[in-house]
Amino acid sequence: MEKKMLVEEHIASNKRKTIVVCGLMALLFIAVVFAFGYVFIGNIYISLAFALPIAFAYIAITYSTSVQQILSAAKAKPANPHIREQKLLINRVEEMSIASGLPMPKVYVQESPYINAFATGKDPEHSVVCVTTGALKKLNQEELTGVIAHEMSHIKNYDIRLMTITIGVVGAIALMSNILFYSMFWGGAGRSRGGGRGNEGQIILIVVAILLIILAPIFSRLTYLAISRRREYLADSTGAYMSRNPEGLAKALEKIKDDSVKEKPVGSKTVAPLYISNPFKRQASGSAWSTHPPLEERIKRLRSM
């Protein structure tokens, strides 16, 4: 039985945990940069000068991936106010935008028999909310409101920006690790490091650096997924506060749990964390490799608010 916690406490706790996990990611990044410097170049500052532009380039590229591309990949179309269920969708988004004080996002609809929704856009002034036709058919207005509140919480909490930057860092770590690994493979580890130091010390450091290089991509990926899950919980609790009705989203999540469709989902995989439930993998049970927390746990927490 989940202890009864105020929504505000859920929100604060989720924000604290995000900081912890992001801190971990930053440490990992710094460690890899140092390893890179130590093993490959022999000078940490040059290595930093090498690593930071890579990281920024990755982030800039993924960040500027136009919203249009994400929408095209999902085959999403602007919501049509002449179709009643889409007009009702627009109405619910208007309501949540008033409740949250956020500017009204563009509303899109994705043809799909699954119940799902995602939000994207680089900041609240340029945001988009997209809901599947399956969701419009299968959810009632209370549940739809819950889903929309969750998605707009992602916008409000700048999760899109956070996840884009995080994946940029993950990419940079992976790239640097790859370079290091192959360079060592083909001989060339341990160049100028100044003579006169004890051999054992050097060897230990090299081993540590090698381990770091092999494990860093895995750890950074796991950390990224941990951040993703944490932000999902935060969006759940922020959304519950926005709509003042956690039960709406809880009911919608239950319908998603029982939602079974045979069709293959279409869209770009990078957007997976922005959906309300990962459309590419049926992840009802949790694991360290999920972008989303287990549905059961999310429902439990919502009902304890």
Next chain:
Amino acid sequence: MDLLLIGLIILVILIIVILIAIFFGYYNKIIRFENRIDNSWAQIDVQLKRRAELIPNLMETVKGYMKHEKEVLENVTKARSALMNAKSPQENIDADNMLTGALKSLFAVAENYPDLKANQNFLNLQDELTNTENKIAYARQHFNDSVLVYNNTVETIPGKWFAGMMNKKTREMLQIPDADREVPKVKF
């Protein structure tokens, strides 16, 4: 000796700069939060006006179908005039409640008229009014949320000191009586 003096002067300047930055920060924060309150208040008004505009249209559409539901229809008309004639804030709130309740009853009773429910005009109006009532509720909610954030800043330290300097006081939240939430009783 000179170095010490220079060091001290730099330190003092640094502290002054930091204090000014903090002052700017809180001043701007308080102004922003206050603007948010005013904005959400205006938003409530916009939605209330919208609702008032939709009602005559609704009455025209339903009166042909619901000829025998005199009481329900009159309740809406009565509530609407009460709202337009309200003078004090309390009268306003009471009339507003009355109108929300009267509309709820009307829509509940309309469930018994399949012809009416098939009328596209009626459906549109029902969707619009539901939308508007929801927006009124959320606008009030956002108003109260904005007041909470503002009050928190203005009542805690150090915001309290800046608020005093700017002569800003705490604001009051809207009290929405629970009459609003009653399920209407429908006689068959």
